[in-house]
Amino acid sequence: MTKPAEVTRSTTGGIGESPLRPDGALKVRGEFAYSSDLWHEDMVWGVTLRSPHPHARIRSVDLTEALRVPGVHAVLTHQDVPGTNRYGLEHADQPVLAVDLVRYHGEPVALVAADHPETARRAMKRIKVDYEVLTPVSDAEHAVHGDGPRLHRDGNVVRHVPIRRGDQNATAPVVVHGVYEVGMQDQAFLGPESGLAVPAEDGGVDLFVATQWLHVDQRQICYALGLPADKVRLTLAGVGGAFGGREDLSIQVHACLLARHTGKPVKMVYNREESFYGHVHRHPAKLYYEHGATEDGRLVYVRSRIYLDGGAYASSTPAVVANAATLGFGPYNVDNVTMDCWGVYTNNPPCGAMRGFGAVQAGFAYESQMDKLAAALGMDPVEVRVRNAMSEGSTMPTGQVLDSAAPVAELLRLVRDRPMPAERGELDLRAMPGGVSNTTHGEGVVRGVGYAVGVKNICFSEGFDDYSTARLRLEVLGGEPAATIHTAAAEVGQGLVTIEQQIVRTELGIQQVTVHPADTTVGNGGSTSASRQTYVTGGAVKAACEAVREKLLKLAVTRFGEPRANLTPAEIVSVLGTEVIEETVEWRHRPTTALDPETGQGFAHVQYGFAAHRAVVDVDVELGLVKVVELACAQDVGKALNPQAVVGQIHGGSVQGLGLAVMEEIQVTEGKVRNPSFTDYLIPTILDTPPMPVDVLELADPHAPYGLRGVGEPPTISSTPAVVAAIRAATGLALTRVPVRPEHLTLEEPR
Amino acid sequence: MRLNVTVNGEPRQAEDVWPGESLLYVLRERLGLPGSKNACEQGECGSCTVYLDGTPVCACLVAAGQAEGREVRTVEGLAEGEALDRVQQSFVDAGAVQCGFCTPGLVVAAHDLLARVPEPTDPEIREALAGNLCRCTGYEKILDAVRLAARR
Numbered sequence: 001m002t003k004p005a006e007v008t009r010s011t012t013g014g015i016g017e018s019p020l021r022p023d024g025a026l027k028v029r030g031e032f033a034y035s036s037d038l039w040h041e042d043m044v045w046g047v048t049l050r051s052p053h054p055h056a057r058i059r060s061v062d063l064t065e066a067l068r069v070p071g072v073h074a075v076l077t078h079q080d081v082p083g084t085n086r087y088g089l090e091h092a093d094q095p096v097l098a099v100d101l102v103r104y105h106g107e108p109v110a111l112v113a114a115d116h117p118e119t120a121r122r123a124m125k126r127i128k129v130d131y132e133v134l135t136p137v138s139d140a141e142h143a144v145h146g147d148g149p150r151l152h153r154d155g156n157v158v159r160h161v162p163i164r165r166g167d168q169n170a171t172a173p174v175v176v177h178g179v180y181e182v183g184m185q186d187q188a189f190l191g192p193e194s195g196l197a198v199p200a201e202d203g204g205v206d207l208f209v210a211t212q213w214l215h216v217d218q219r220q221i222c223y224a225l226g227l228p229a230d231k232v233r234l235t236l237a238g239v240g241g242a243f244g245g246r247e248d249l250s251i252q253v254h255a256c257l258l259a260r261h262t263g264k265p266v267k268m269v270y271n272r273e274e275s276f277y278g279h280v281h282r283h284p285a286k287l288y289y290e291h292g293a294t295e296d297g298r299l300v301y302v303r304s305r306i307y308l309d310g311g312a313y314a315s316s317t318p319a320v321v322a323n324a325a326t327l328g329f330g331p332y333n334v335d336n337v338t339m340d341c342w343g344v345y346t347n348n349p350p351c352g353a354m355r356g357f358g359a360v361q362a363g364f365a366y367e368s369q370m371d372k373l374a375a376a377l378g379m380d381p382v383e384v385r386v387r388n389a390m391s392e393g394s395t396m397p398t399g400q401v402l403d404s405a406a407p408v409a410e411l412l413r414l415v416r417d418r419p420m421p422a423e424r425g426e427l428d429l430r431a432m433p434g435g436v437s438n439t440t441h442g443e444g445v446v447r448g449v450g451y452a453v454g455v456k457n458i459c460f461s462e463g464f465d466d467y468s469t470a471r472l473r474l475e476v477l478g479g480e481p482a483a484t485i486h487t488a489a490a491e492v493g494q495g496l497v498t499i500e501q502q503i504v505r506t507e508l509g510i511q512q513v514t515v516h517p518a519d520t521t522v523g524n525g526g527s528t529s530a531s532r533q534t535y536v537t538g539g540a541v542k543a544a545c546e547a548v549r550e551k552l553l554k555l556a557v558t559r560f561g562e563p564r565a566n567l568t569p570a571e572i573v574s575v576l577g578t579e580v581i582e583e584t585v586e587w588r589h590r591p592t593t594a595l596d597p598e599t600g601q602g603f604a605h606v607q608y609g610f611a612a613h614r615a616v617v618d619v620d621v622e623l624g625l626v627k628v629v630e631l632a633c634a635q636d637v638g639k640a641l642n643p644q645a646v647v648g649q650i651h652g653g654s655v656q657g658l659g660l661a662v663m664e665e666i667q668v669t670e671g672k673v674r675n676p677s678f679t680d681y682l683i684p685t686i687l688d689t690p691p692m693p694v695d696v697l698e699l700a701d702p703h704a705p706y707g708l709r710g711v712g713e714p715p716t717i718s719s720t721p722a723v724v725a726a727i728r729a730a731t732g733l734a735l736t737r738v739p740v741r742p743e744h745l746t747l748e749e750p751r
Numbered sequence: 752m753r754l755n756v757t758v759n760g761e762p763r764q765a766e767d768v769w770p771g772e773s774l775l776y777v778l779r780e781r782l783g784l785p786g787s788k789n790a791c792e793q794g795e796c797g798s799c800t801v802y803l804d805g806t807p808v809c810a811c812l813v814a815a816g817q818a819e820g821r822e823v824r825t826v827e828g829l830a831e832g833e834a835l836d837r838v839q840q841s842f843v844d845a846g847a848v849q850c851g852f853c854t855p856g857l858v859v860a861a862h863d864l865l866a867r868v869p870e871p872t873d874p875e876i877r878e879a880l881a882g883n884l885c886r887c888t889g890y891e892k893i894l895d896a897v898r899l900a901a902r903r
């Protein structure tokens with residue numbers, strides 16, 4: 001069979017350098033084994049039958065016709081789930097296969113395995129499900145306060161986080177109100193959900209899958225299959241992007257069930273349409289804000305209510321709610337705050353993790369409010385932000401004091417003071433809104449500039465025991481010291497494998513470092529999310545290096561008869577000889593605490609990351625078409641372990657924010673998904689994407705390994721409001737909803 | 752049906768091909784060449800881009816039968832042994848590869864562009880690569896990679 005490969009391709013380079021990715025050559029040759037590339041002798045293909053209704057009772061399921069199709073090996077329903085037919089990241093509330101009720105459009109109902117994917121799909125179409133269609137609950141705000149049906153036993157509120165700090169009745173001379181909406185964004189990673197489950201002779205199963213967290217998948221699979229952990233072994237297959245969309249299970253349990261029933265290796269690969277049903281999305285949100293300020297633009301109070309639509313199952317909604325609430329006032333000093341943030345169940349598609357995770361929705365709203373405030377005061381939008389900007393020592397609305405760099409004002413000044421992009425020169429259609437469709441030669445085109453800044457928590461919060469495990473082996477191979485690093489942390493494209501090698505090279509002073517494939521034979525690596533892997537798994541790798549070095553130095557004392565502080569590679573070879581040093585270390589960041597359930601106070605977050613953007617846009621105000629001309633970003637990363645990868649993250653995050661600003665939305669009406677394809681769900685192409693100059697600050701955080709600060713998410717937060725602010729500047733429209741569509745620009749009343 | 756096709760210079764045969772299969776499926780699942788990617792299978796992302804008789808096409812939109820007797824060159828056929836093609840090397844060097852799922856399609860599209868236009872301007876690069884989606888990089892380093900390859 002094809003298997004995930006070890007990566008060495010050792011280039012040189014420690015931390016602070018930008019060595020080449022160890023998997024880069026495989027990827028450009030087309031030889032890197034992604035989860036959809038796996039192949040096994042005798043394998044069969046699995047497919048999933050999904051509900052066409054957002055809310056329906058299942059009266060009966062008839063498999064007879066499907067089972068008759070030649071080439072079919074198994075047709076399974078909930079009755080074939082041997083363990084507990086429930087899973088979920090935070091609450092086990094989601095059935096592996098629906099029992100008598102479906103709660104969203106696309107919910108899995110049955111599985112088929114056959115010897116060709118088309119045979120499996122044809123058989124799937126012959127499964128007869130008799131549904132009694134029910135009215136869907138489709139409005140999140142109504143789900144909290146209304147009298148509609150309860151979708152789960154404990155009601156429709158997944159979580160409510162209040163924050164109360166300061167004077168709850170504060171008043172101010174200048175007040176701005178706003179109601180904002182954020183549409184449902186999709187991660188749209190390019191590698192579809194896929195994997196290969198291989199039944200093992202011991203009654204267990206080996207699963208090769210693209211995921212963000214092997215051990216949390218393993219726990220949920222064991223629960224559903226009724227197997228102990230040693231019978232469910234996972235290996236990370238090549239991951240084609242993630243962005244939060246692979247935190248929840250997709251094919252994992254289904255492929256294992258089919259493998260155990262058929263006794264054959266089972267491959268499952270979603271197509272793009274199924275991918276839109278097969279993973280959670282970014283929570284759509286409705287956000288109410290009131291900002292009160294003094295006449296010189298200082299915030300006196302902020303009050304907010306946020307409704308996050310979690311869809312049919314909880315997924316990571318509880319954590320998204322906490323983020324939107326605790327980060328919901330932005331990186332601004334304000335003494336008096338009131339927040340109520342709800343995450344709710346509806347019959348819309350389940351929503352969970354996506355890059356920025358709660359902070360994105362709030363960021364669009366509070367930054368829109370800051371612009372509104374600036375307009376009400378007749379002040380420059382950067383100036384009003386700088387005047388209220390947090391800095392080291394500021395207090396968050398949770399009472400937590402920022403105990404490391406928080407250069408909010410500096411980031412804003414950096415993007416503001418950059419030279420502006422050139423004015424439009426000679427006519428080049430490719431630079432116009434509408435592009436080569438030849439919709440304008442410049443008439444009706446207005447330029448606008450907008451600014452925004454955002455804040456994101458880094459690592460897992462609220463008292464979660466957040467750790468990673470690294471196993472490091474040091475030996476002499478071919479006359480050179482060689483290390484092998486083994487973790488279960490998922491490389492999803494961000495470059496963790498490169499960082500792991502860099503850390504080992506720096507810590508041990510050697511060159512040859514191999515990264516073992518990530519799997520569950522080593523301890524938990526935690527999730528590739530919350531911008532945490534370089535911090536936490538990086539911290540674990542560093543700690544493992546220290547443990548190995550300690551042993552090595554002890555050996556050196558025996559060898560040289562005196563202690564040494566450092567060893568050259570040649571000395572390591574002579575000290576080690578044929579000995580092998582192997583150490584496995586668990587590493588945790590400093591602990592956090594829970595939020596007080598009444599006041600939302602607590603030391604809830606490990607670290608905060610900040611980024612600011614300036615967007616320059618050209619808008620064809622007659623046709624409502626937008627061309628983003630430039631999107632500049634400034635971000636503090638504490639320490640850039642790999643500067644090239646840091647900038648790559650900032651670019652990628654910025655463009656996902658641009659996508660949310662002007663094009664990306666899963667359109668859902670009455671619970672039904674209307675655009676599950678790349679034809680109708682648009683993500684930015686290279687033509688939609690502008691030049692993106694980046695300023696990177698490196699202000700070390702003394703609490704973090706090497707002083708680093710998580711990088712991946714902050715740029716996704718400020719990018720969206722900056723682009724929308726620029727469009728407002730060009731059009732004079734209020735624009736309270738993202739994505740901004742042409743009809744918003746041509747039909748909306750000026751503010 | 753039986754399909755005869757020359758792939759990366761070698762005559763290949765695939766047996767029992769169902770007529771509804773795409774060239775992409777045949778390459779990936781029958782000929783052991785999964786380098787061409789399957790991000791959408793509906794002609795929208797370019798991750799499956801291959802040369803068909805020298806012209807870049809989306810392999811997911813080509814019915815297997817349409818490739819009968821023709822020449823296909825995939826991303827696996829660009830390197831000369833261990834030595835990467837200059838476009839491939841530039842993608843690695845410029846940091847244009849993150850998850851890499853878009854990379855095979857982009858490498859083939861950029862390879863074709865540089866064969867036609869040895870010194871493309873930025874707008875020409877953007878236009879040529881407009882059919883290839885990338886979700887990770889924001890395209891900046893992909894532009895860098897193509898500029899770098901053009902200089903090599």
Ligand code: FES
Nearest residue numbers: 792794796797811
């Ligand atoms: S897979 Fe062929 S264009 Fe997307």
Ligand code: FES
Nearest residue numbers: 851853885886887
């Ligand atoms: S590198 Fe991931 S899609 Fe382009």
